[in-house]
Amino acid sequence: MNNELLSELKRKLDNMIENHMFDGKDIVVFGMNRPGDETIAYLRRHNIKVNAIVDNNPSNRGGNIHGIKVFLPQEYLGEYKENVVVLIASRYYLEMCHQLEEYGYKQDIHIFQTLHMTATKHYCIDQDEFEESVDRLRNDVEILDRVSDGASIIFLCPVKANGDIYLLSSYLRQYIRKANVGSWKVAVVGKVCQNIAQLFGIENVISITQNECESLERVAALMGSGSGVMVVQPYSRQQDILNNMEGYKGLNFSDFYKVIYGLEETSQSDRIQFPDMTIEAETLLHKENLPEKKTVILAPHANSIPQFTDIFWENLADELAKREYVVCTNVSGAEQPIKGTKPIFFTFSIMKSFLEKAGNFISIRSGMCELASSIDCKKVVLYPNKAARHGNLMDLYGLKNMGLSEDTLELFMGKEDVIIETIVRYLEGREL
Amino acid sequence: MNTEQINSLFKNLNSLYADNKFKNAYIVMFGANKPADRSIQFLREHSIETDAIIDNNPLAWGQRKFGVMVASPESVLKEYKENAVILIASKYYDQMCAQLVKMGYKKGKHIFQTIKFTDYDISEDTAKIYELQALTGLELYQSLKRKYGEDVQILISPCSGLGDVYLIGKYLNVYLKKYNIQNYVLVVVGNGSKKVIDLYGLSDRTLLMSQEQIDSLAKCSSLLGNAVNINVLLHCYRPTDILEGFELIQHRINWGDLYKYALFGLDKSDGDGEEPIYPDLTKEVQVKLLGLGAKKGKSVLLAPYATSLTSISDFVWEEVAQRLTDAGYRVFTNCFGKTEYPIKGTQPINFTVSESKSILEYMGAFIGLRSGICDIVSGINCKKVIIYPDDFSKHFYSLNGMRLCDDAVEIVNGAEKETIEECLRCFDI
Numbered sequence: 001m002n003n004e005l006l007s008e009l010k011r012k013l014d015n016m017i018e019n020h021m022f023d024g025k026d027i028v029v030f031g032m033n034r035p036g037d038e039t040i041a042y043l044r045r046h047n048i049k050v051n052a053i054v055d056n057n058p059s060n061r062g063g064n065i066h067g068i069k070v071f072l073p074q075e076y077l078g079e080y081k082e083n084v085v086v087l088i089a090s091r092y093y094l095e096m097c098h099q100l101e102e103y104g105y106k107q108d109i110h111i112f113q114t115l116h117m118t119a120t121k122h123y124c125i126d127q128d129e130f131e132e133s134v135d136r137l138r139n140d141v142e143i144l145d146r147v148s149d150g151a152s153i154i155f156l157c158p159v160k161a162n163g164d165i166y167l168l169s170s171y172l173r174q175y176i177r178k179a180n181v182g183s184w185k186v187a188v189v190g191k192v193c194q195n196i197a198q199l200f201g202i203e204n205v206i207s208i209t210q211n212e213c214e215s216l217e218r219v220a221a222l223m224g225s226g227s228g229v230m231v232v233q234p235y236s237r238q239q240d241i242l243n244n245m246e247g248y249k250g251l252n253f254s255d256f257y258k259v260i261y262g263l264e265e266t267s268q269s270d271r272i273q274f275p276d277m278t279i280e281a282e283t284l285l286h287k288e289n290l291p292e293k294k295t296v297i298l299a300p301h302a303n304s305i306p307q308f309t310d311i312f313w314e315n316l317a318d319e320l321a322k323r324e325y326v327v328c329t330n331v332s333g334a335e336q337p338i339k340g341t342k343p344i345f346f347t348f349s350i351m352k353s354f355l356e357k358a359g360n361f362i363s364i365r366s367g368m369c370e371l372a373s374s375i376d377c378k379k380v381v382l383y384p385n386k387a388a389r390h391g392n393l394m395d396l397y398g399l400k401n402m403g404l405s406e407d408t409l410e411l412f413m414g415k416e417d418v419i420i421e422t423i424v425r426y427l428e429g430r431e432l
Numbered sequence: 433m434n435t436e437q438i439n440s441l442f443k444n445l446n447s448l449y450a451d452n453k454f455k456n457a458y459i460v461m462f463g464a465n466k467p468a469d470r471s472i473q474f475l476r477e478h479s480i481e482t483d484a485i486i487d488n489n490p491l492a493w494g495q496r497k498f499g500v501m502v503a504s505p506e507s508v509l510k511e512y513k514e515n516a517v518i519l520i521a522s523k524y525y526d527q528m529c530a531q532l533v534k535m536g537y538k539k540g541k542h543i544f545q546t547i548k549f550t551d552y553d554i555s556e557d558t559a560k561i562y563e564l565q566a567l568t569g570l571e572l573y574q575s576l577k578r579k580y581g582e583d584v585q586i587l588i589s590p591c592s593g594l595g596d597v598y599l600i601g602k603y604l605n606v607y608l609k610k611y612n613i614q615n616y617v618l619v620v621v622g623n624g625s626k627k628v629i630d631l632y633g634l635s636d637r638t639l640l641m642s643q644e645q646i647d648s649l650a651k652c653s654s655l656l657g658n659a660v661n662i663n664v665l666l667h668c669y670r671p672t673d674i675l676e677g678f679e680l681i682q683h684r685i686n687w688g689d690l691y692k693y694a695l696f697g698l699d700k701s702d703g704d705g706e707e708p709i710y711p712d713l714t715k716e717v718q719v720k721l722l723g724l725g726a727k728k729g730k731s732v733l734l735a736p737y738a739t740s741l742t743s744i745s746d747f748v749w750e751e752v753a754q755r756l757t758d759a760g761y762r763v764f765t766n767c768f769g770k771t772e773y774p775i776k777g778t779q780p781i782n783f784t785v786s787e788s789k790s791i792l793e794y795m796g797a798f799i800g801l802r803s804g805i806c807d808i809v810s811g812i813n814c815k816k817v818i819i820y821p822d823d824f825s826k827h828f829y830s831l832n833g834m835r836l837c838d839d840a841v842e843i844v845n846g847a848e849k850e851t852i853e854e855c856l857r858c859f860d861i
Contacts (some may be wrong), residue, residue: 094612130570133655134563141559179549180523222562222654224436224670236675241672244697249684259677265684390699 005115009035009089012114013042021112022048025085029078030096032060032070032386035089035115037306040066052076054086060393063385064413065310073099080104089115137222140215145230147212151204153184156216157193158236161303162348162367165193167230167257168270169200175261188372189213195348196371198270232260247391254402269403271374274352281353286418288344290326293359296427298338300329302366305382307394312416315339316362319420323428325360330368339405351375360427365397373404380423385412433466433740435591435669437547439522441467444546448517451545454480457517460509461485462528464492466742467521467547472498473771484508486518488528495745495848500775505531512536521547562651569652572645573660576617585616586662590646590669592622593739594785594804595829599691600665601632602705607696621646623643627785628808631708665695679828686827688834704835707811710789717783717790724764724779728794731762732859733781735800737772741829742821743856744801744845749775751852752799759861764795766805788812799855802829810836816842817858819851 016022027048029036032055042051044066054073063070077084080103088096093113100111111164128296147155157165165188176184186205188194197205208216217236220229234242234256242259245251258267285292300313317327317340328344329337337343346354348371355361355377362380363369369381381399388396394412399405409426411419425432433441448454454475461468464487472482476498482641485497486505494828495502509516509532512590516537520528525545532543577584589600597620608616618638629638641649653662654671663727667675667690678685691707692698721731736749753763753775764781765774774780783791788805789812793796800806802825806818810831821824827833831840843854 091611099620100748127528129659130567130656137559137563137655180526221657221671222566222651223558226436226558241674241694244694245678245685247690248689248693251681251684255681259681260674262677265681390693 005035006038009038009115010042013039013114014111017043017048018044022085024083026051026081026083028084028086029068030073030086030100031055031092032057032063032065033090034304037065039087039089039114040068040306046237054266056099057386060385065306065384065386067311073114074103077103077105078142084110086111086207087114117367122373137218140219143215144219144227145211147187147208147216147227148185151183151185151309152228153181154211154216155186156183156215156220156229156231156233157186157188157197158213158231158233160190160193162192162196163253163370164233164367165196166272166367166370167254167269169197169202170271171257171263171267172200172202172232174263174267175268178263187213187216192348196272199274199348200270201273226231230260232257234260243389246389248389248393249325250391250395250401252401253397254404274375275349277350277353278357281357284346284350284354285357288328288342290328290342290358292357294325294326295358296320296327296360296362297330297344297355297358298327298341299361299363299366299368300338301330301335301431302364305365305397306386307356308364308382308384308413310338312413312419314340315416316420316423317341319424320427323424325427328358362423365393369399369408370404373408375401378427379405379408380426381410382419383407383410383412385414433470433547437467437521437549438470441470441547444544445471445519448544448546448834449478453517454478455509456515458483458513458515460516460518461500462505462518462520462532463487463522464489464495464497464742465522466740468519469497469743471519471521471546472500476771477769488531491583496747497745499746505535507715509535509537516542518543519546520544520790522763523549525549525857528547562655562852565648565651566655567652567664568645568646569650570656572649572658573662579619581615583615584810585613586619586649587616587662587665588619588646588649588662589625589665590621590643590650591666592620592625592643594624594628594678595687595807596666597625597628598708598807599688601629601634603692603696603698603706604632604634606698606702606705607686610698610702619646619649624785628708631785633709634707644790663690663695667691667695679824686833688836701861708808711786713787713790714794714838715786717794720783720787721791721794724781725762727762729796730760731764731795732756732776732797732799733766733792733795734778735798735803735805736775737766737768738801738803741802741825744773744819744821744851745848748819748845748848748851748855750777753777755852755856756859756860759859761797761859766800768848773782796861802826806831807836808842810840814857817843817855819843819845819855821845 027050029039029050032053043050050068053068053070054076055070060070061072068422086100090096097111105111107317157168186197186202187208188205189210191207192206216229217231219227220231242256298313317338320327327341329341331337331343332345351371352375355375360378361372365381365383372379383393386393395401399408422432459482461471461482464485468485475482482500485500485502486508487502492502493504518532523529529543537543575633576586589597616637619641620638621641621643626640629635649662653660664672675690678690734749754777756763757777763778765778767774767780767782788808792812792814798809799817802818803822809816818831823844824844826844830842831837841858845851
């Protein structure tokens with residue numbers, strides 16, 4: 001979902017909020033998709049609670065996203081309720097709408113389209129807009145010229161995402177060998193991504209601004225490989241194309257990087273080379289008063305998948321504390337620690353030494369998990385039980401499926417007490 | 433080879449031709465690869481014959497392709513030839529060039545690079561060409577909107593391959609239904625493509641355009657993205673060329689998957705698409721075939737030419753033709769245009785897509801190098817032997833794997849003798 005769509009969605013929701021259209025309503029999000037996640041998060045920030053999620057995919061049924069239960073449409077809406085507001089942002093809007101009309105719901109009374117996607121979109125572009133695009137392109141070419149500064153190819157990571165730059169870096173050398181590339185550099189947005197590429201031993205990596213990045217993307221979209229920019233991210237170019245392949249015949253997120261680089265399926269990736277910072281890690285542990293191997297680092301934040309409820313993390317932290325673990329939450333920026341845990345911040349450079357000393361890492365699937373995948377500590381990664389096109393999130397992003405880790409406990413979120421029990425057993429080395 | 437590389441190949445060959453470089457030259461292709469195939473055919477269209485193909489792979493030596501011998505660089509060029517023109521289209525250009533320079537040949541005089549695989553060009557001029565193309569595309573798009581309505585979706589098949597449109601025809605209706613698209617136009621290039629689309633009854637909303645027009649629509653879509661409703665239906669063409677890398681994800685994704693799942697966004701539950709409907713031309717075809725001396729059920733059509741995949745040795749075809757003839761079969765070569773010659777000992781035959789079913793059902797058997805014709809043949813009731821140049825292409829383009837049929841005998845080209853025997857085994861010879 002790009003920024004343009006995101007702001008369109010927010011505008012629509014703002015409009016509905018201003019007009020009190022959610023007041024006293026049974027609010028339902030139809031479709032467990034990215035716009036659905038954004039809708040729930042956005043409404044929550046405005047203190048509006050979504051009551052239910054409905055989805056036609058039976059494998060999503062019974063799940064729990066952001067603490068909201070998932071139903072089949074007929075289960076929750078089959079029996080007509082006057083008081084309902086159903087929000088839809090999907091390219092299948094018309095079909096979904098028809099489905100609800102069968103139950104007696106009406107458009108603009110009960111059913112609201114929060115995003116106009118493809119089929120119903122109006123395509124009007126006039127000469128002025130074209131001129132604008134062309135002017136922009138000229139500017140883009142100048143920017144590219146400046147950024148490339150003589151390098152014949154730029155590998156661009158167009159998103160500020162740790163997992164993405166990790167994968168870009170891990171297959172880069174294979175591509176360079178294969179394609180016989182002369183002078184090159186990697187361009188990323190932000191210091192954090194730059195740092196991760198450097199941990200792969202990539203020296204020539206530069207950090208560029210978001211605007212520069214978009215310029216490079218546009219030139220690449222129009223001129224392809226002739227531009228000397230290779231956009232190394234699966235979802236940045238022609239919309240939907242790679243999303244359409246998710247999970248098909250087991251295709252996972254790493255496979256998409258191989259596809260972009262044109263590498264064979266069996267290609268081996270380079271591993272990240274963390275520096276040895278044992279001494280610094282010991283100092284940090286000591287300073288924070290954390291016991292070796294009995295410290296658990298929680299990483300509850302993720303950018304691109306639905307989060308779990310705070311209650312789950314709090315209960316997990318409680319249970320671990322009872323077993324004499326010291327529980328910390330990994331925080332950066334404005335992120336808040338889980339109640340009852342210590343906030344802790346560490347850089348990616350120290351991550352390996354620190355986690356090996358601390359002993360335990362429990363995370364929602366986020367870009368941090370790629371970084372943690374090769375670290376020798378107890379690792380638990382949790383996935384929302386959610387479909388992803390032809391498979392589910394674990395098919396697509398599972399560390400084992402992606403060939404990143406064999407020893408991580410990977411679990412779908414289910415009944416919270418069962419999940420907590422399983423995690424505790426795993427950390428204590430008991431049978432699962 | 434993607435469309436851009438092909439275009440650049442032809443551009444470079446044309447400029448060499450215009451500079452009279454091929455006149456009285458000893459013409460050599462370095463690398464028995466697809467660009468060499470295309471170059472030989474390009475020159476043949478200008479009545480220029482290639483003298484030799486050289487390759488560093490000993491397994492290729494001694495083969496013939498389109499009548500041209502493949503040999504080692506030393507055997508062909510060791511004795512210095514002042515008039516040599518050596519064409520190279522390979523990622524290993526630098527190494528190959530160094531090899532030739534050691535033998536006394538010079539860049540720009542004897543050695544020419546016909547495709548630059550790292551052709552970075554972001555000069556203002558290039559950007560200007562792209563802009564102009566995109567503007568032409570936009571005007572074209574706007575005129576289509578005026579004619580078909582504001583909400584028209586333009587689907588473009590930017591290459592003249594018959595296989596591409598065969599697959600588009602198969603899934604188009606399923607796609608339109610699934611996404612509830614009532615207003616669309618399919619744009620194709622080449623008469624053959626249009627005829628394939630006709631078999632699916634989709635001709636009402638199909639337009640034939642020139643390659644330049646189609647390219648301009650695609651450029652417009654690349655520049656303006658979601659602001660225009662233009663979808664490209666090809667996995668190796670910008671802006672959808674991100675899919676090209678799937679060719680290497682072996683044993684999993686095939687070409688049909690890319691059409692069905694990626695380009696059309698369908699799911700497993702959407703089925704295997706529609707079947708083409710051929711007109712019944714049995715009578716007309718019978719007359720034509722009798723005139724050529726075909727025997728019903730005892731004739732074989734050879735199809736040795738392909739636009740995307742690398743050709744195989746002439747000897748395989750000649751030997752197969754000879755032994756089939758000896759066993760009482762009449763053997764024909766599917767020839768189109770003036771660069772496709774019949775295999776020695778066979779008769780040339782040329783037919784339209786709509787005749788193909790009646791012709792092959794009469795003949796009874798088909799042996800072809802994997803090309804777009806094979807997609808069409810897949811749905812026809814005859815013996816089908818398909819030869820793939822390598823394991824990769826067999827996996828990616830397999831007719832059986834793509835579920836276009838389940839009765840094709842699919843052979844990977846290996847040593848000449850083995851390929852010949854495998855082909856003939858299907859005929860109990």
